[in-house]
Amino acid sequence: MTATVTSAPVTNPTTTSRPAARSVQASVSIRDALTQITTLAWRALVKMRRNPEQLVDVTAMPILFTTMFGFMFGGAISGSLARYLPTLIPGIIAMTTITSCVAAGVQLREDMDKGVFDRFRSLPIARIAPLAGPMMADLARYAVAVSVTLIVGVLMGYRPGGGVLGVAAGMVLAVITGWSLAWIFLWIGTKAKSAGAVQGMSMTLMFPLVFLSNAFVPVSTLPGWLRAVTRVNPVSYVVSALRDLMNHGALTAQVGWALLGCAAVAAMFIPLAVRSYSRRV
Amino acid sequence: MPTEGETPLGRPESSSRQAQRACPPTAHPAVEARGLTKTFGTNLAVNDIDLTVMEGEIFGVLGPNGAGKTTMLNMLATLLPIDSGEARIFGHDVRSEGHAVRQLIGVTGQYASVDENLTARENLWMFGRLQGLSSKSAHSIGDDLLAQFDLTEGAHRPISQFSGGMRRRLDLAASLLTRPALIFLDEPTTGLDPWNRSQMWGTIRNLAAQGSTIMLTTQYLDEADALAGRIAVIDRGRKIAEGTPGELKAQIGTSSLRVQMAEGADTAKAVALAADLTSDTPIVSPAGSGFSVKLSDANQAADVLIALRNHRLGIANATVEQPSLDEVFMTLTGHTSETRLPGAKASES
Numbered sequence: 327m328t329a330t331v332t333s334a335p336v337t338n339p340t341t342t343s344r345p346a347a348r349s350v351q352a353s354v355s356i357r358d359a360l361t362q363i364t365t366l367a368w369r370a371l372v373k374m375r376r377n378p379e380q381l382v383d384v385t386a387m388p389i390l391f392t393t394m395f396g397f398m399f400g401g402a403i404s405g406s407l408a409r410y411l412p413t414l415i416p417g418i419i420a421m422t423t424i425t426s427c428v429a430a431g432v433q434l435r436e437d438m439d440k441g442v443f444d445r446f447r448s449l450p451i452a453r454i455a456p457l458a459g460p461m462m463a464d465l466a467r468y469a470v471a472v473s474v475t476l477i478v479g480v481l482m483g484y485r486p487g488g489g490v491l492g493v494a495a496g497m498v499l500a501v502i503t504g505w506s507l508a509w510i511f512l513w514i515g516t517k518a519k520s521a522g523a524v525q526g527m528s529m530t531l532m533f534p535l536v537f538l539s540n541a542f543v544p545v546s547t548l549p550g551w552l553r554a555v556t557r558v559n560p561v562s563y564v565v566s567a568l569r570d571l572m573n574h575g576a577l578t579a580q581v582g583w584a585l586l587g588c589a590a591v592a593a594m595f596i597p598l599a600v601r602s603y604s605r606r607v
Numbered sequence: 608m609p610t611e612g613e614t615p616l617g618r619p620e621s622s623s624r625q626a627q628r629a630c631p632p633t634a635h636p637a638v639e640a641r642g643l644t645k646t647f648g649t650n651l652a653v654n655d656i657d658l659t660v661m662e663g664e665i666f667g668v669l670g671p672n673g674a675g676k677t678t679m680l681n682m683l684a685t686l687l688p689i690d691s692g693e694a695r696i697f698g699h700d701v702r703s704e705g706h707a708v709r710q711l712i713g714v715t716g717q718y719a720s721v722d723e724n725l726t727a728r729e730n731l732w733m734f735g736r737l738q739g740l741s742s743k744s745a746h747s748i749g750d751d752l753l754a755q756f757d758l759t760e761g762a763h764r765p766i767s768q769f770s771g772g773m774r775r776r777l778d779l780a781a782s783l784l785t786r787p788a789l790i791f792l793d794e795p796t797t798g799l800d801p802w803n804r805s806q807m808w809g810t811i812r813n814l815a816a817q818g819s820t821i822m823l824t825t826q827y828l829d830e831a832d833a834l835a836g837r838i839a840v841i842d843r844g845r846k847i848a849e850g851t852p853g854e855l856k857a858q859i860g861t862s863s864l865r866v867q868m869a870e871g872a873d874t875a876k877a878v879a880l881a882a883d884l885t886s887d888t889p890i891v892s893p894a895g896s897g898f899s900v901k902l903s904d905a906n907q908a909a910d911v912l913i914a915l916r917n918h919r920l921g922i923a924n925a926t927v928e929q930p931s932l933d934e935v936f937m938t939l940t941g942h943t944s945e946t947r948l949p950g951a952k953a954s955e956s
């Protein structure tokens with residue numbers, strides 16, 4: 327098969343710059359992969375900055391839900407708005423981070439149909455980079471969502487008992503939650519036929535997760551079967567953990583369970599998403 | 608079918624075909640494909656194609672819409688799984704060593720593959736960074752390429768404001784950041800105006816002169832003729848001919864001379880002269896004021912024109928025309944590329 331090659335001197339002057347016969351690496355080094363991920367995170371951030379309407383779900387939504395739920399249900403559920411806020415704000419924070427991770431899947435699906443992803447596929451880059459890059463940029467989205475909710479809460483009279491440290495810890499936990507759960511939606515994004523389908527499927531999955539939990543109502547008011555559902559719902563653990571941190575500054579077992587749940591979701595869905603993405607392309 | 612023993616180079620046909628000369632006599636194969644096949648459902652998009660492209664040459668893949676050009680290129684570029692057969696790029700197996708292959712190739716697809724949200728300069732920087740260039744060299748190499756492709760002016764504009772030709776040039780620039788040894792170009796000039804088209808031809812020749820191997824697809828015989836050292840003609844997923852442009856044209860029959868007679872000149876007499884000199888039956892134009900005649904040799908055009916002059920038969924204009932792609936297909940397959948429209952079922956499998 328291989329042609330015999332003689333080492334005859336090549337006289338053509340242009341051959342000194344011949345690009346051929348370079349050495350190739352068998353795989354991507356961790357360092358290169360990190361550069362690729364940060365480069366693609368940069369791309370996602372530029373995109374976000376140039377299409378600010380993509381930030382509606384992490385700005386307008388938390389404002390809307392916090393005020394709406396606070397003024398409508400505050401009296402009914404807790405007797406007054408001020409007494410409802412410590413229950414509500416961690417619940418809204420959990421809800422907005424989880425809703426904003428749906429966008430990760432929708433946008434991946436949109437991106438995959440675009441020409442630039444064809445080029446990513448033809449480049450010698452880590453297969454995880456086109457997924458992990460936007461995921462890194464999305465950390466900023468979750469941070470915005472959490473901050474906006476918190477600010478609106480404070481303006482409405484929320485005074486977190488956990489202090490600065492407790493609140494900071496709560497924010498970090500919320501961002502971690504958003505990042506971990508987003509892998510589920512990324513995976514859906516690699517599987518679905520269209521961005522609209524991702525949106526539909528994700529919403530169907532997300533609404534029961536958020537509302538069949540302890541996010542907005544005290545579980546004790548629920549009928550028995552629903553209480554059982556909220557107890558196995560992982561979102562309940564996150565909400566409880568957020569309340570413990572933000573309202574009491576307490577590092578409870580709930581926090582441990584919430585983190586463990588996030589780790590489990592990530593460990594399961596990162597490989598699924600990457601595999602499905604590589605196969606799709 | 609090309610084999611290792613076959614000379615990789617066609618005879619140089621014109622001074623423009625420098626790529627052939629840049630190719631050293633001891634070249635290795637850059638692309639080797641055996642029995643390459645791809646099926647979409649029941650549609651054999653690429654059917655048992657064998658190809659060898661030698662290092663340093665410009666190899667043209669000529670075929671009409673739906674022939675399987677893009678599908679074949681995508682398989683070679685690791686973008687599409689190979690159903691059966693095997694392919695090697697510089698000795699690396701495309702199926703099992705995709706990552707190695709991707710380090711050696713640059714791909715400019717049929718459709719623009721740059722990021723609409725970024726400016727031209729940002730695009731090049733991003734692709735440079737992704738391929739391991741430092742931030743600084745990604746910028747400087749990117750700027751050089753922008754200048755080279757006449758895009759400096761639009762460097763800071765978003766791609767969404769680019770014209771088709773600018774997009775195409777940026778797309779090619781984005782494939783050249785790491786000076787890949789093998790460049791795949793899928794219909795690099797489709798949609799370009801004549802000026803941009805000839806610019807693109809110049810660029811492609813330069814790349815080859817600098818030592819890159821180029822595999823390009825085209826629907827135009829004149830383009831394949833002008834650029835490629837060797838051409839494979841594919842139709843309905845099959846390779847139906849391969850050779851130097853000269854060999855192919857010899858196989859196809861050659862060009863024809865089209866003459867428009869001057870006002871009042873005796874067309875019938877001119878046609879008789881042309882028939883005598885070319886051993887072909889000239890076709891008189893519908894208006895009766897001109898004719899076209901097939902030439903078995905380009906010199907016959909001069910013979911005919913001289914004869915007209917000697918008989919004082921004035922002409923308004925005369926052109927020598929290359930056989931069109933349709934004529935190529937007519938000769939090679941017995942059907943025109945036109946007949947292969949949706950609904951027309953393939954007679955061969």
Ligand SMILES: Nc1ncnc2c1ncn2[C@@H]1O[C@H](COP(=O)(O)OP(=O)(O)OP(=O)(O)O)[C@@H](O)[C@H]1O
Nearest residue numbers: 647650652670671672673674675676677678679717
């Ligand atoms: N993803 C796909 N799914 C199903 N069929 C496909 C797909 N891609 C291509 N085909 C079919 O395979 C055949 C070859 O297509 P291909 O795009 O390779 O042609 P082409 O030679 O590049 O044509 P063109 O000049 O129009 O670009 C066509 O019949 C096309 O309909």
Ligand SMILES: [Mg+2]
Nearest residue numbers: 676677678717
């Ligand atoms: Mg094509």
